[in-house]
Amino acid sequence: MTKPLTRRQQEVLDLITGTLASHGYPPTRAEIAQALGFRSANAAEEHLKALKRKGVIEMIPGASRGIRVVNHEPANSATASEPATETQGLAVIGQVAAGSPVLATEHIDHYCPLPADFFSPRADYLLRVKGLSMRDAGILDGDLLAVHRTSDVRNGQIVIARIGEDVTVKRFERSAKGIRLLAENPDFEPIIVDPSEGFDIEGVGVGIIRGDNGQGLH
């Protein structure tokens, strides 16, 4: 988890969810400012940016009322008494905090009802992909990448690597000159690995799952 919210930030978040519940749409910056007594809409803007940094909301640039409250816990109501069957599926890893093991429980967003042997080789967990650096390999922002934990990777494979404190998904290339991690998007430069920085292969990509909830793919 990231930093906890400050009291004021919690008030802003509560106002957003409250407005959503009572009005059916999120508030504007001006409405937040008015409700909480700010004289400037910019105060609201900065609170929203802080909430976004802490991952509790999303902001849609340019869209009026473009605020989405991110739902961390599934909070399922219908299947209240699920008898804790061992079939909890694959863990979905969201934002990975700097410098901690990928599979630490605090990163687990939810579980996906998939058997581990759905992919081959076996998938150990699912990683939510951020950014478009692998766009041309058909891996888009928000996709779930099925990861098989191994350090035994080959040239051309899509690997999950840790460089220093960052986790990244790239195509692997080892030559006499060393290791390079290649993006599949001309907007991104290849990463030349400096082993002294701390470098690890976390695993290899064995599958992709994409599912846009609600409206179909876009």
Place this chain on the structure above:
Amino acid sequence: MTKPLTRRQQEVLDLITGTLASHGYPPTRAEIAQALGFRSANAAEEHLKALKRKGVIEMIPGASRGIRVVNHEPANSATASEPATETQGLAVIGQVAAGSPVLATEHIDHYCPLPADFFSPRADYLLRVKGLSMRDAGILDGDLLAVHRTSDVRNGQIVIARIGEDVTVKRFERSAKGIRLLAENPDFEPIIVDPSEGFDIEGVGVGIIRGDNGQGLH
């Protein structure tokens, strides 16, 4: 009860609830127009006024996205009528023979151990994608496309369409001039639909699964 909604009005209402579910806030007039293929936002405005007259929505004057869907019946979430396909999972459709229904048993390649509600809206079957015409949408040759059967599709959605005897996956675009199916790859030309040829929407894409057996992704 007031007058029932016209088909078009129902589509507008569905779009509003759909946007609410997927984005967390209602659409603007311009977004409604874009999604349903109107050239004028005023068409959306007039549909909204009609929906308001019939009591299914409220409009908040002056507020952007100021649309509230009025809830008459609670519409309990208990999913009563499950299609009972839970046991064998989703059918994977391979090569579809010319001029026969997609879901005919002879096309079923195998079954995939996935619950139908893994995707939202519900996936009815998986279609193995041939070719690279949707490459830039992150849909590659051999991917499994999760398909929700419906003929109610909106502009910009990825649809599964039948033209004459061919089944194809494309981005849907309806305007005053007619229907076009757009590839997501500059090497492919848009398809202008000639309704006399026989044209059907089979469904809408709701997810993607890719898993290269054996060697990881390539």
Place this chain on the structure above:
DNA sequence: TCATTGACTGTAATTGTATCCAGTATTTTA
């Protein structure tokens, strides 16, 4: 046959909103 309604196109004025910039003060963290 004419008025009405539904379903639009197109233009445009006005207002709503996001979002930047430049400050100030206080509190937290390194």
Place this chain on the structure above:
DNA sequence: TAAAATACTGGATACAATTACAGTCAATGA
């Protein structure tokens, strides 16, 4: 103790969005 983050004021601007007005076209019912 300096740097960073929090919590604002105030102003400005460009774009987003609502919504009125003026039409067109087709179907429907009186």
